[in-house]
Amino acid sequence: MLHRLSRHRGRATIVVLLGIVGTVLVLVLPAVARHFTDVVIGERRPDLVLPTALVGLAAIAARQSLLALRSLTAQSLESRLVHELRIEMFDRLQRQPVRWFDRNRSGEIMSRVSTDVPNVQKLLTETLDIALPALLQFVVVLAAMFWQDWRLALVTIAPLPVIALVTWRHSKVAEPQWRESGEATAELHALLHDSLSGIRQIKAYTGEPEALDRFTDASQTTRSKYMRVMRGQSLIWPGVSILAEAGIIAMVAFGSWRVLQEQMDAGVLFYFLFAWGFLFEPISKINPLSQTLNRGTASAKRVAEILDRPPEDNLTEGARPETLRGEVRFEHVSFSYDPDSPAVTDISLEAKPGETIALVGPTGAGKSTLLHLIARFYEPDSGRILLDGRPLPELSKEWLRDRIGYVTQESFLFNASLRDNLRLARAGASDAEILDALEAANALGFVEELPDGLETFAGERGTRFSGGERQRLSIARALLRNPPILLLDEATSALDNRTEKLVQQALERLRSDRTSFVIAHRLSTIEAADRILVLKDGQLVQSGTHAELIGQEGLYRNLHRGGGFQSSASSS
Ligand code: ADP
Numbered sequence: 001m002l003h004r005l006s007r008h009r010g011r012a013t014i015v016v017l018l019g020i021v022g023t024v025l026v027l028v029l030p031a032v033a034r035h036f037t038d039v040v041i042g043e044r045r046p047d048l049v050l051p052t053a054l055v056g057l058a059a060i061a062a063r064q065s066l067l068a069l070r071s072l073t074a075q076s077l078e079s080r081l082v083h084e085l086r087i088e089m090f091d092r093l094q095r096q097p098v099r100w101f102d103r104n105r106s107g108e109i110m111s112r113v114s115t116d117v118p119n120v121q122k123l124l125t126e127t128l129d130i131a132l133p134a135l136l137q138f139v140v141v142l143a144a145m146f147w148q149d150w151r152l153a154l155v156t157i158a159p160l161p162v163i164a165l166v167t168w169r170h171s172k173v174a175e176p177q178w179r180e181s182g183e184a185t186a187e188l189h190a191l192l193h194d195s196l197s198g199i200r201q202i203k204a205y206t207g208e209p210e211a212l213d214r215f216t217d218a219s220q221t222t223r224s225k226y227m228r229v230m231r232g233q234s235l236i237w238p239g240v241s242i243l244a245e246a247g248i249i250a251m252v253a254f255g256s257w258r259v260l261q262e263q264m265d266a267g268v269l270f271y272f273l274f275a276w277g278f279l280f281e282p283i284s285k286i287n288p289l290s291q292t293l294n295r296g297t298a299s300a301k302r303v304a305e306i307l308d309r310p311p312e313d314n315l316t317e318g319a320r321p322e323t324l325r326g327e328v329r330f331e332h333v334s335f336s337y338d339p340d341s342p343a344v345t346d347i348s349l350e351a352k353p354g355e356t357i358a359l360v361g362p363t364g365a366g367k368s369t370l371l372h373l374i375a376r377f378y379e380p381d382s383g384r385i386l387l388d389g390r391p392l393p394e395l396s397k398e399w400l401r402d403r404i405g406y407v408t409q410e411s412f413l414f415n416a417s418l419r420d421n422l423r424l425a426r427a428g429a430s431d432a433e434i435l436d437a438l439e440a441a442n443a444l445g446f447v448e449e450l451p452d453g454l455e456t457f458a459g460e461r462g463t464r465f466s467g468g469e470r471q472r473l474s475i476a477r478a479l480l481r482n483p484p485i486l487l488l489d490e491a492t493s494a495l496d497n498r499t500e501k502l503v504q505q506a507l508e509r510l511r512s513d514r515t516s517f518v519i520a521h522r523l524s525t526i527e528a529a530d531r532i533l534v535l536k537d538g539q540l541v542q543s544g545t546h547a548e549l550i551g552q553e554g555l556y557r558n559l560h561r562g563g564g565f566q567s568s569a570s571s572s
Contacts, residue, residue, distance in 0.1 A: 001124060001300070004081055011077045018070035019133045025066070026137055027144050028059035030274035038267035067133075074128045082121040088307060089113055095311035098377040102337070107193030111186035112306055116299035119182075123296025126289055134282030134289075141279045149268050152258065156251040156276065159243040163283065166243075170236045171294055177229040179298035184222040186302075191218050233291055244280050251276065314376075318396035324403055325388050326353040326484040326515035328374065333383035335373060343369040344538040346383070351515050351531075353484075358520040358529035360559065365535040367519045371487040374517065375404055387485075405478035405510070409489040409519075411470035413462025418447065419454040421462075421473065425481035434480060440509050441476035442502040443469065467491065468499035475506045486516040490525060523565045532556070 005012055032052055040048050093109065145153040195202065195211050202211050255269040328351040336342040344366040351357045359367040372378050373385060376397050385392045392400065405425070413421050422434050429437075431454065438444040446469055450456045462470050471491055478486065488507070504524060511518070520526045527546045534542035534549070534556045542554050549556040559565065 001081070001120070004084065005077075008077055008080065011073055015070055015074045015077060015128060016132070018066050018073065019136060022063050022066040022070060023133060023137045023140050025059050025063040026141060026278050027275075028063075029056060030144070030271040030278070032056040032059075033274045034265075034267035034271040036267075037270045038265055042265075042267070070133075071129060074125070078121060078124045078128065081124060082117060085120065085303070086113060086117055089117065089303065092306055092309065092311065095315060096309060097312040098372070100309075105190040105194070107190030108186045109306075110193060111189035112302050114189070115185055116182065116302045119292075119296050119299035120303055122292050123300060126292045126296075130285050130289055131293075134285050137278060138282045141275050145272065145275055145279070148271055149258075149264055152251065152255050152264070152268070152272055155254045156247055156272065156279070158250065159247045163240050163243050166236065166239060167290060170232060171290055174229060174232055174290070174294040175297055177225070177232070178295040179301065181222070181225040181229055182295070182298050182302060184218070184225045188215075188218045188222050191215055229291075229294075236290075240283070244283060247280075248276055312397065314393065315397050318399065319390065319394050320396055320399040321388070321390070324484045327351065327386075327388050328485065328515055328517075329386040329389075330370075330373075331383050331386065333373065333380045333385060335369060335378060335380045337369075337378075342538050344373075344535075347540050348383075349533060349540065349543070351517065353515055354513055355530040356511050356516040356518060356528065358518050358526045358532045359535060360520055360526060360532060360556070360565070361535035361541075362559075364537075366538040367535055368489060369538075370535075371406070371489065371517055371519065374485070374487060375401060375406060403483050404485045404487060405481050405483035405514075406487045407471075407474050407478050407489065407510075409491050411462065411467075411474035411491070413458040413465065413470060413473060415458055415460045415462075417455050417457055418450075418473070421458055422454075422477050422480055425477045429480055434476075437476040437480040438473075440479050441472045441506040443472035443476050443506070468496075468503060471503050472506055475503070475510050479510055484514055486511060486514045486518075488516060488518045490519055490521050521566050523560075526565060534559075 032055060035048075035052055039045060040052060090113070093113075142153070142157065145156065191214060195215065202208060251272060252269070255264070255272060258264040259266050259269055330347050330349045333347045334342060334345045347366075347370065349357070359370060361367055369378075373380060376392055379393070387395065387400070414424070419431070419434060422437065423429050426433075434454065435444060438447050447453065447456075456464065458464050462473075465473065478488075488511070490507075491503075504522075507525070508528075510516075518525055518529065520529065520532075526532055530545070531543060532546060532549055533540055534554070536555055542549055542552065542556050544552075550560060
């Protein structure tokens with residue numbers, strides 16, 4: 001954070017300077033008290049009552065104005081820092097490899113942005129706004145006390161080492177406790193996120209009581225972790241107060257004794273009585289502050305875990321060839337998500353530019369995995385994939401993904417306008433281009449009927465649209481990108497005949513002239529493919545055209561006979 005702070009040196013300097021001046025003005029009040037005692041009363045000068053009081057008032061007004069200005073500047077500085085931090089987090093998050101997202105739950109990640117970043121903000125706010133000025137005030141007042149009477153000052157601060165030791169020991173225990181409390185909160189967020197995403201399943205299976213139980217357990221854990229920290233917090237403060245207040249008694253006793261011995265003016269004792277408030281004011285802030293400090297440090301560590309993660313490698317660096325024919329070759333590729341269960345084993349295949357390759361096989365056979373490997377969401381464990389004869393790791397991922405159209409089965413739409421959803425494929429595409437793409441995807445009809453047209457919001461995950469509409473919208477998205485390579489996971493859900501025809505037609509347009517890998521569920525797609533690859537348990541068991549494969553004994557014929565493919569609308 002200090003490094004980040006240094007980018008805003010100007011503002012930070014203003015904050016510190018205003019703080020220093022405001023703090024030094026603190027010393028005017030004890031001095032006024034001493035002046036009243038020693039001069040106004042001691043020398044019997046009624047004419048000085050008003051001027052001395054006015055000096056005190058002016059100092060109070062000036063101090064508070066400066067502090068207000070300082071606080072305002074500090075707030076603006078902090079909000080800026082936190083804004084930058086949030087953006088940096090988001091950017092860092094979305095540059096993590098897909099594998100990282102497999103391993104971390106979204107709710108947990110969200111909690112780092114939604115809970116931990118504000119905690120860090122509080123840490124900053126209170127350090128800048130409270131701790132630094134408090135520390136400064138403490139040092140200044142202490143120095144003034146020593147200058148007035150060093151013996152009395154020593155007695156006054158006698159409890160301080162003990163206070164420091166106690167709070168230091170306490171923070172050693174509290175910080176890990178705060179960390180655990182933060183983790184429990186993240187857990188709770190993860191559960192909430194999970195339950196909300198699966199709300200339809202929960203309702204359909206009347207799983208509300210079980211979901212509530214799970215949430216109650218997680219909430220209870222969060223509560224007990226929190227209470228554990230708070231118990232410590234509530235005990236430490238009375239302890240510190242007892243020590244601090246014992247100090248004031250010692251100070252008055254020793255001070256009175258020195259005045260009686262005529263070693264010190266009574267004014268000095270008054271000076272100390274006033275100054276004591278200012279000396280211990282910072283310490284009274286230690287309690288809430290140590291809490292924010294410990295919690296903030298724990299959160300800052302969780303934030304740093306994200307910020308320190310290197311982004312997905314090879315994202316921007318790597319070759320960016322001028323042209324791409326679209327020839328894809330797999331050479332003995334094996335890959336597993338988890339070390340002991342291979343997803344695909346020893347796959348070799350070749351797709352010539354413009355060919356359509358249909359991938360068929362039972363679920364879990366590894367079809368989607370092949371698409372993920374082409375898009376480099378994951379890297380093969382062994383073997384290699386070549387594009388136009390160049391191994392993928394030589395190419396920049398950004399360049400590669402710019403040239404891939406990926407149409408997934410669920411046809412995900414973001415809760416943004418249709419225009420923005422389509423522009424994901426090509427930033428800055430004009431409305432005319434978008435409408436062209438919609439037309440080619442047979443989606444223009446229903447989009448034109450929407451009262452808000454391209455401005456229509458898609459709803460969360462695109463729920464505003466029907467399955468068939470979403471499919472065509474995501475086909476339009478791919479068409480807009482006009483990629484040389486197409487990865488297509490054909491939807492399994494059955495559509496009515498008319499919609500089915502519209503979608504099929506759109507897909508044909510999309511596939512033409514591109515190297516296409518299609519996870520095919522429909523007979524019409526399979527029959528139209530240049531080559532069919534049959535996968536089973538991660539292995540390539542058959543390949544050929546429909547006519548060839550249907551003539552052979554094997555999985556393909558079994559799938560075909562057993563109704564493993566949906567017959568398309570045109571042939572039904
Ligand atoms: P298909 O697309 O043919 O249904 P997949 O390629 O999705 O098959 O899956 C192949 C195997 O890899 C399956 O056993 C599946 O459980 C596993 N798998 C798929 N995705 C992941 C993942 N993100 N993490 C762990 N295992 C996965």
